[in-house]
Amino acid sequence: MCLELYLDLLSQPCRAIYIFAKKNGIPFQLRTVELRKGQHLSDDAFARVNPLKKVPALKDGDFTLTESVAILLYLVNKYRVPDYWYPxxxxACARVDEYLAWQHTTLRRNCLRALWHKVMLPVFLGEQVPSELLATTLAELDETLQVLEEKFLQHKAFLAGPQISLADLVAITELMHPVGAGCQVFEGRPKLAAWRRRVEATVGEDLFREAHEVILKVKDTPPADPTIKQKMLPKVLAMIR
Structure with missing residues (x-):
């Protein structure tokens, strides 16, 4: 039975999983769950796969998995992929784990908040964001980028060493969230910009572009209809608080 991945490439962790599976030739059936249509909240079939009603999710026969890092590690362990992804x-493995543990409440949180405060709340859900809150969000993102450079990247080619790893894949897909919102996160950061170019080149520019097509067009998202807004707004506010 074919591996099934429930994804929406609007989502940062979904992009990481998609790129990893494609790059490593892992066969899977893509089950798109459209977040902006609220399918994760209303689709009963998806709720049986993930009762938490979030993407990403994996279904491998009767086995299901619902957390992005756990899904990546499952794919590493099940399929023959190059050792550098998770040494x-x-x-070397601990360095990858260190980044994956750190990013959940730091880079991921701040990149997500930047996208929602700058674009998704005002454009998609029609909720104005106070300028002071947006400024605070962007300042916190800037501080986190500084930690990413100084603590994790330092003077290495990649976050955990001389070769790409899961840490880089998770990080770059997070950073493309504020890029999609129009934030110049690589401007004035030559080390980070050079790292991005190395990650893109290693993954493959065509695959990288394909995975990020949705997020780079996110500013063109049409407003949600009132039913979708009513369902999503409380959950979004809880997620980005």
């Missing part, structure tokens, strides 16, 4: 060496 067997304990210290």
């Amino acid at each position: 067997q060496d304990p210290q």
Whole structure:
């Protein structure tokens, strides 16, 4: 039975999983769950796969999995992928784990908030964001980028060492969220910009562009209809608080 991945490439972790599977030739059936249509909240078939009603989700026969890092590690362990993605060496592996543990409440949170405060709330859900809140959000993102450079990237080619790893894939897909919102996150950061170019080149520019096509057009998102807004707004506000 074919592996099924429930994704929407609007989502940062969905993009990481999509790129990883495609890059490593992992066969899967894409099950698109359109977040902007509220399908994650209203589709009963999807709710049986993930009762949390979030993407990404994986279904492999009778086995289901619903957290992005867990899905990436499952794919690493099940399929023969190059060791550099998640090294067997304990210290190299720990560096990847260190980044994956850090990013959940830092880079991911701030990139998500930047997108929603700058574009999705005012454009998609019609909720104005106070200028002071937006300024605070962007300042927090800038501080997190500084930590990403100084603590994790330093003077290395990639976040965990000389080769690409899951850490880089998770990080770059997060950073493309504020890029899609019009934030110049690489401007004035030559080390980070050079790292981005290395990640794109290693992944493959065509695959990188394909995975990020949705987010780079997100500013053109039409307003949600009132039913979708009513369902989504409380959950969005809880997610980005």
